[in-house]
Amino acid sequence: MFKKLTALFFILPFSFSVFGQDNLSPKQLLTEMLAAQNKLNYEISYVQIAGAEIDTFRYRHVYNEGKSYAQLATLEGGKQEIIQRDNLISYFHSNYSPFSISGSQIIDNLPNIVNADFSRIEKHYDFINMGRNRIADRLVQTVRILPKDNFRYQYVVFIEEKTHLLLGSDMLDQDGNLLERFRVVNFYIDDQMTQPLTDALSKLPTPPVLDKATPPKNKLSWQAGWLPQGFAVLNNYLTKTDEDTIESRLYSDGLFSFTIYVSNNILPENQENVWKQGSFTIYSESMKDKEVTIIGQIPLTTAKRIVQEIKSN
Known part of the structure; x- marks a missing residue:
């Protein structure tokens, strides 16, 4: 009950008369948020809560001469760091050897709302203005992203009024229970950090770049018989070992x-x-001579239906 009341507190807007209304539509606010995340020069410290896990991070981002540079680092426990230098993402972790991958943005340990395609998802979600709130002692506009069906989760996002940076988000299940929380506790914007951070990150050694997995030449032996509307295949892979063959598809x-x-x-x-x-x-779940596993940010009822309607080619 406490979690439900806490989640409800954060999604309800303040009603003080001093708060006005932003003249941007919910979709415009979300679009401006993405632009701010990718083009401004800023540093944020934030807390991320997922289930029983609570983690703290610092994220620095600069945009210089058409290129993005960023640094994401843990603030507690063993030091972990992710570095972005334009289209190269490098991972540094105490438990494994450093490596790099190709990518245009750091996606680990950040809410996936910062990578959303709002023009695409508006067919399957409603964007609702929930009024003003306050995060990190700043006024924010609150937008609820509500699915038009019961097969996926929902989001409540908090966008700072002046800069349009994302200062908070709540991922909720179909009943409004909190699944994941992102909260900025401190941030500043400073164009003077651009050159020092760019120079510092450029001088760091580049770990080896991992080879991209090769998609199978032939079709996989199965296909999804049912998917919630809007989900499409991003890639598919085939992995063979001496003991097993694993076929996989990523949907979004x-x-x-x-x-x-x-x-x-x-x-x-x-x-x-x-x-x-x-x-x-x-x-x-085992189905005939196969084991089918699904992993992702979807409700259990949706996951079960997808698995149980897998079809053999």
């Missing part, structure tokens, strides 16, 4: 995503396995 609707894995190793006694961690659902 422009906001949420999930991956389906089909393996030759089946679960014992045709059992099913379910695991939930914050916004992530993992569901496995």
